[in-house]
Amino acid sequence: MSLSPFRRVTRVLALALALMLVPVVAGGAPAGAQSSKADPNGVARYGINFVNFLFQDNFNPALSTSVDAEFTFFDYIYDTLLNQNKEGTAVVPGLAESYKIVDPSTLELKLRQGLKFNNGDPLTSAEVKASVLYAQANSPGDARRMKTWVNLLEVQTPDPLTVRFVMSKPEAFSLQFQLTLLPGMVVHKSMIDGTATKPVGAGPFQFESYTREQIFKMKKNPNFYNAKKILLGGLDIVNVPLGPEGVAALRSGAIDMVTTDAVTLKQLTGQKQFGTSSMPGNTYYNVYLRLTGPMANVKFRQALSTMLDREAMDEAVQAGFGETTVQPYPKASPYYNKSVAGLYKYSESKAKKLLEESGVPSGTQLSIVYPGQAANVEQLRQAEIIKSQWEKLGLKVNLIPAPDTPAIISQYYNNPSSNGFSATTVGSINPITQVSGRFFAGQFVATNQSSVLPNVEALYLKFQENPKDVAPVLEAVKYMVENAVEIPIAFRNRNLAWDADRLGGPIVAPTEVTDNIELEGVYVKKGK
Amino acid sequence: MLTFIVRRLLALIPLMLIVSFLVFSLVVFLPGDPAESIAGGTDAAPEQIEKVRNELGLDDPLLVQYGRWLGDAVQGDLGTSLYTKRSVADEIVSRFPVTFSVAIGAIFISLVLGMSVGIVAALRQGHFTDRAVIFGTSLGLAMPSFWLALMLIIIFSVNLQWLDSIGYVPFTENPVEWASHLIMPWLALGIGAAASVARQVRGALIDVLDQDYVRTARSKGLAGYKVVGKHALKNAAMPAITVLGIQFAYLLGGTVIIESIFTIPGLGTYVLGAISGRDLPVIQGTVLMMAVIFVVINLVVDILYAVVNPKVRLS
Secondary structure, eight states: OOOOHHHHHHHHHHHHHHHHHHHHHHHOOOOOHHHHHHTTTEEEEEEEOTTTOOOSOOOOGGGGGGGGGGHHHHHHHHSSSEEEOOTTTSEEEEEEEEEEETTTTEEEEEOOOOOOTTSOOOOOOOHHHHHHHHHHGGGGTTTTTTTTTEEEEEEEEEEEEEEEEEEHHHHHHHHHHHSSSSGGOOHHHHHTTTOOOOOOOOOEEEEEETTTTTTEEEOTTTTTTTTGGGOOEEEEEEEETTTTHHHHHHHHHHHSEEOHHHHHHHHHTTTEEEEEEEEEEEEEEEEOOOOOOGGGGGHHHHHHHHHHHHHHHHHHHHOOSEEEESSSTTTTTOOGGGGTTTTOOOOOOHHHHHHHHHOOTTTTTEEEEEEOOOOOOOHHHHHHHHHHHHEEEEEEEEEEOOSSHHHIIIIIIOOTTEEEEEEOOOSSTTHHHHHHHHHHSSSSSHHHHHHOHHHHHHHHHHHHOOOTTOHHHHHHHHHHHEEEEEEEEEEEEEEEEEEETTTSSOOOOOOOOOOOOOOOOOOTTTOO | OHHHHHOOOOOOHHHHHHHHHHHHHHHHSSSHHHHHHHHGGGGOOHHHHHHHHHHHHHTTTHHHEEEEEEEHTTTTTOOTTTOOOOOOOOOOHHHHHHHHHHHHHHHHHHHHHHHHHHHHHHHHTSSSHHHOOOOOHHHHHHHHHHHHHHHHHIIIIIISSSSSSSSSOTTTTTTHHHHHHHHHHHHHHHHHHHHHHHHHHHHHHHHHHTTTTHHHHTTTTOHHHHIIIIIHHHHHHHHHHHHHHHHHHHHHHHHHHHHHHHHSSSSHHHHHHHHHHHHHHHHHHHHHHHHHHHHHHHHHHHHHHHHOOOOHHHH
């Protein structure tokens, strides 16, 4: 078959057009298009509050006493052996391209080919081993340092790309998650022998300077394995106060990105000069219950859970950005149990019926502790709504503010007359950690509140033996929700606002706990 | 005069002992167990908590702990930060100039603004200017410094984009940048203090201007500025000195919030971070330092008072 020259040209043009459209249809502008808009020397400025980052100024993850608090800074310099996906629900490759659980006590990693530190030295399994043994040697010296390596028996390095962690306990499953955090960072040998004058890592950026409590300056690391996707010339982390002052710094142009509360984010959403993103994390607003006294009665607990209008609470507390829940896992999690998601829909009449069935008399007094720091408006709002809702059932609710951790421990954990604690449950990508601290034997909460749930613990132990089968976790979730052993309300979103006039690319709010933003593809626009 | 100063210094000893004991007792008065909190809160194992308690010496009787702490403190050793492991005394020494520069600028604004406004109001007593000053100073006293700080940020940083809302540049590095970063903190702290000074000066000057010796000076044909500046203001300055001394001490305390709003790395930011992390040696050391400054400033005010008014040292 022969084509006329005109038809041949038309077909060629059509094919060319189709090829140009493919990347657009497949997911936005092509990387080339982004890099052509990017200023290769552009430095993005990320505002976070340094007050909670109790620095030691050595920037050595193995010596950190604030553990996760320094993650935001360190992750850009060191990266981690494994990473979390943007939703914070799954482990994805990092410096290691793959991992496998060899047996319940052994985790094996395969490093990427050709990894280098920012000074050009190679990063192989030997460097990982030296770094981990260094962190292990330093951890017993201080109760606040990382505990990940306490049960490490041996680090095997059969070849330059393979690392095998052998633990003395069945911790391989948990270790994969830990390696996405501080314990997954590898430091250069000069940081181990103390000869380094500044931090040396294999992350996307390299350390430039630090002005105490002011600014942490980094420039792009050309030796990063994924350097071609880093379009920023540098990154400054700038100390800004949380709340309105931080947003004012964004508005004034002093910074380009800042995490913010939900109400402010809502105000900024739709304004052309700002980009906004809100991502659910694993941390959730929750009412912990002490399963004694009236709370030992399952019908009573179900009545309390049914009496909470979660949607309205989320609107009041998180401007409607949060994901309401009755279980400890968000919808994006593989451990989310759909079958119980519809339980405890808000109904005053149903709640009153359940209360009647429980036999707990109207007028019963409940003492609910909440974190009463002046700045913690969200917790205060949540506690007040809970009080007003439960008082509609005829209960008397006494709210007890506890200003800080020791007060919370004293008022709630160690005070048997408290019935509950309205707060946030700090989430974890590790599905076991997400519940173990409250319901497993030997853990503080369980020990102090008679809240040990043997059924739950047994199911999680079964899951740990074969993590590929999530059925035991789903069953445990069902048990926890049906028995209303706690009253989850909504997952807490992390919110980010940025200067859309200056920054481009796929910017997404950071995951919970770590506060670090993935910067692949993010760029400073030319001329800005 | 020397006897007066020695007497005042001796009186400080029991006062400082009481203050230091109260500061130290923070450990006891604060709810909960700091060792438990430092060891990791609810996740901490009992042996970890015990280890931290032992490290901190929290298992000793309170008076033993106090004696040990005081003994070190008088030798300039305020302990080390639980988190950063840096010397608290060194940190205070390095941060004090920053906080001092915030407070001294604010006191300068309050002095210049407060004195001039107070004098103008007193000289125009009952007129529109006086009423406007009364209204303005009421407003100045009512406005909390943190709110004023936010307003200044919105006006000068967000809308006009003239000044940086965050950061600090040391004077030795760039004096212009230093001043441009501190002008909003100075105003936020200084305006409230200026209102207070203005009211004191206005009231005192009105009283003095009514005195016979002022009338005599006027009848002698002295120029108005000489009557006010040389005769009236000297006597009217007494209450203002007292207010300024107290204001300076309060301004040092006020820097805690202001430093945090403008992210200035002074004592305020330091103590706020320490409170957040339950870093007890830092909290104790910084609060003790603030208390000492407060007491010393009061002493200086008393001495100044005695210099200006001989009746004080005679009594």
